[in-house]
Amino acid sequence: MKPAKILRIAFNMVKANKLRSWLTIVGVIIGIASVMAIVTTGEYFQEQVTKTMEDLGGDTITIVASYPFNFEDVEYSQESISENESGGGYGSPGTYEEPKNPELTRKDVFTLRRIPGVQYINVNVETFADLEFGGKKTSVYIRGVDPGVWPDITKKKVGEGRMLQPGDRTSVVIANELANDEALGRQIRVNQMILLNGKSYRVIGILAKDGGLLGALGGFGNSIFMPYEEIYSLSTTEEGDNGKKRNVYDSIEVKLYKNADYEGTLKEMEEVLRLSRRVDEKTQDFYVYSGKENMESVGKVISGLTAFLAFIAGISLLVGSTGIANTMFTSVLEKTKEIGIMKAIGAQNKDIMLIFLCNAAMISLVGGIIGILLGTAVVQAILFLISMKMQTPFEFALSIKGTIIATLVSIIVGLIAGLVPAKNASELKPVDALRYE
Amino acid sequence: MDKTLIAFRDVWKTYQMGEIQVNALKEVNAEFRKGEFTAIIGPSGSGKSTMMNLVGCLDVPSEGEIFLKSKNIASLEESDLAALRGKTIGFIFQQYNLIPGMTALENVLLPLEIQEIDDDIAEKRAKELLTLVGLSDKMKNRPSQLSGGQQQRVSIARALASNPDIILADEPTGALDSVTGKEVMTMLYRLWKENGKTVIMVTHDMHLAQYAQRHIELKDGEVVRDEPNQDQFCPEY
Structure with a gap:
């Protein structure tokens, strides 16, 4: 047929x-x-x-100070304490030592800077503070960053005004969500002044709204970005000191050159930091966190x-x-x-x-x-x-x-x-x- | 010239019914010659239907040989058999066996389409045949929209479509009333008489058998009588 x-x-x-x-x-x-x-x-x-x-910093590497995972097994000799005192210094010499609070300092930044694959190093100091604007108050999260580096490595984009830049001191960039925070009654605009723990700062930039999943989850909410040096002089509470020591950082962010050997450099960073901090794998008092693995x-x-x-x-x-x-x-x-x-x-x-x-x-x-x-x-x-x-x-x-x-x-x-x-x-x-x- | 179209040589047909073997046909010998009008008669269970299936190449014998136009059908492949069947034999069934989803015209066209006849020629021929059987105004009707007699006429038109040598009719009036049955029989008679078709009809009805010029009578699978019909009935038309 x-x-x-x-x-x-x-x-x-x-x-x-x-x-x-x-x-x-x-x-x-x-x-x-x-x-x-x-x-x-x-x-x-x-x-x-x-x-x-x-957007959350996928390919940046973050270093934080942390207790060794098995710190109870570690004996802290008198010598190692005095060594580390130059970096931050606490814990009084004695027969019995509490394990010290590990810290990240300028020394670590210098150490990292010598690694060939490293392009940018940003330091972060974080704190919370009370924001006062137009007679109303709200609580905010403040991240102190290196104003010369942070704009280059962050995925955040400024929506109005400008980013932080080297030389900025009492200038801040605020999150879009904060600018429109209903708790404050009215919108914060570029060039307006806000009070953080009673100290006056100028808003020089408002970040663009976060897109994607992050935006759906409310972004970073009430966050403020300012030069990290300022954090030290910002007292958290009315009682006074916010516990932030000058030149001690909460975390260090490292961004590598695009063509750098990612895994190799990661390893090298760990090694040189161990050397300079005089720790070994067991006593390692910092943690190198790579967003890439997570991703x-x-x-x-x-x-x-x-x-x-x-x-x-x-x-x-x-x-x-x-x-x-x-x-x-x-x-x-x-x-x-x-x-x-x-x-x-x-x-x-x-x-x-x-x-x-x-x-x-x-x-x-x-x-x-x-x-x-x-x-x-x-x-x-x-x-x-x-x-x-x-x-x-x-x-x-x-x-x-x-x-x-x-x-x-x-x-x-x-x-x-x-x-x-x-x-x-x-x-x-x-x-x-x-x-x- | 040998006028034999179909020859049965010692044909046996055996069916297995559970554990019992039933001999539907026993050593049947018969010949059907070109231009003959033959009636195969006998009571039910005599082997008529089996014989009709074998004549129509719908089945093959268990033993013996059947020659259709001097080809042994037992040796043919199913597809060759189908092709041979399509060209040589036109079927008229008791239950008409039209395809319900197709119109009268499409039913008549079907054998021509199977043989890949050109559309124009096929359609012209199908329309001619439907006109011949008196259904020129019912071509677009489906079988369900036609009476029994009309359906049987469509089936006659279909049987004639590929201009076969043999018209094989199985109880062609079995489902029709006597008046319509007579019409159909007259039509078959005329096909034989005027168009020179070979007609083989299977029936248990002796009245119908009178239209034929030759009778083959079966009983219990054997041919008990094979002789010319002296009193052939010639209908008026």
Whole structure:
């Protein structure tokens, strides 16, 4: 038979039982659309989380002082205490020593600066303070940074005014959320003065709103960035000192050159710091934290989650495909007599087989096309909702990989599911088929 | 020239019914010649239907040989058999066996489409045949929209579509009332008489058998009588 005739007969078969055909098609549609939606949303989230992690300083390395993990086993000799006293100095000499509070100091910055891969070093001193503006008060988090370095390494962007710059002293940059804090009654604008623990500062810049997941989570909230030197003179409470010692930092941020050997430099940093701080692996009193590892592990979790959800969606794809097989088996059974008639009037096995195969192909193709369209729409709706929640601009996104896999699987499984009953149909003996009622 | 179209040589057909072997046909020998109107008669269970399936190449014998236009059908592949069937034999069934999803015209077109006849020629021929059987105004109707007699006429038109040598009719009036049955029989008679078709009809009805010029009577799977019908009925038309 000519292909056109086979197609027409197959199409008539699809048409003849509209309800069943559509139910089968719906099964395929749901399978494809759900795989597409899940894979695309998963990929989108992965991208967003990665971006957010980068915003949080993904590729910068942070060094903090910390107690050795097993400090109880460590004996602190008199000598090592006096050595370290030059760096910060506390703990009185005696027979029994409490483990000292480890600190990061200017010495560590100098040590790090000698490492070839290091491009920027920023120091952070953090504290909390009371902010007074327009007669109202709120509590804020203040991060003291190196005004000459921080603007270069931060992912934050200034929305109004300008960033900190070298030479700034009583200037601050504030978070967008703080500028619009309802607790203050009115908006803080650039060049206005604010009081921090009673001391006066000029707002020189307001940061742009955080995008992505971070923005959705409220960003950094009430934070203020100022030159770190200022933190030392900022008393936290009315009682006085905020406990911040001059030239002692809460953390050191290091950014490497783009082409630097990341892992190697990380190791080198640890080694030189151990040397200069006279500690070994056991007594190490600092911790080098690299956001990159974190980023990678979060990425792994998300891709694992996506794979798991895609697997679930894949099951619905499989169910849709068995729907095709079921429909095909039923229609072969239902058409047994017609198969007999067609064979009696000269139709060959391959004609019968092709008719049923085309029938299956049409169902899976229609299901596939509608599934892709619906899947695309569903994906966009999901992304639109997400972007509304996160207050980020809506972007069209579609996982090509997910779409291709979903479509291929549905068509291939649909055809295989159609093939077996089609073959059974074609091999019916005409005399048996004709007798079938 | 040998006018034999179909020859049965010691044909056995055995069915396995559970543990019992049933011999539907026992050593049947028969010949059907071109241009003959033969009726295969006998009570139910005599092997008529089995014989009809074998004549129509819908089945192959268990033993013995059947030659259709001097080809041994037992030696043919299913697809060759189908092709041979399509070109040589036109079926008329008791239950019409039209395809319910297709219109009258599409049903008549089907054998031509199977044989890949050009659309124009096929459509012209199908319309001619439907006009011949008096259904020129029902071409777009589906079987469910036609009466039994009309359906059987569509099935006659379909049987004639590929211009076969043999028309094989299985109880062609079995599902029809006597008036319509007569019309259908007259149509078959005319096909034989005027168009020179070979007609083989299977029936248990001796009245119908009177239209034929030759009777083959079966009983318990054996041919008990094979002789010309002396009192052939010639309908008026």
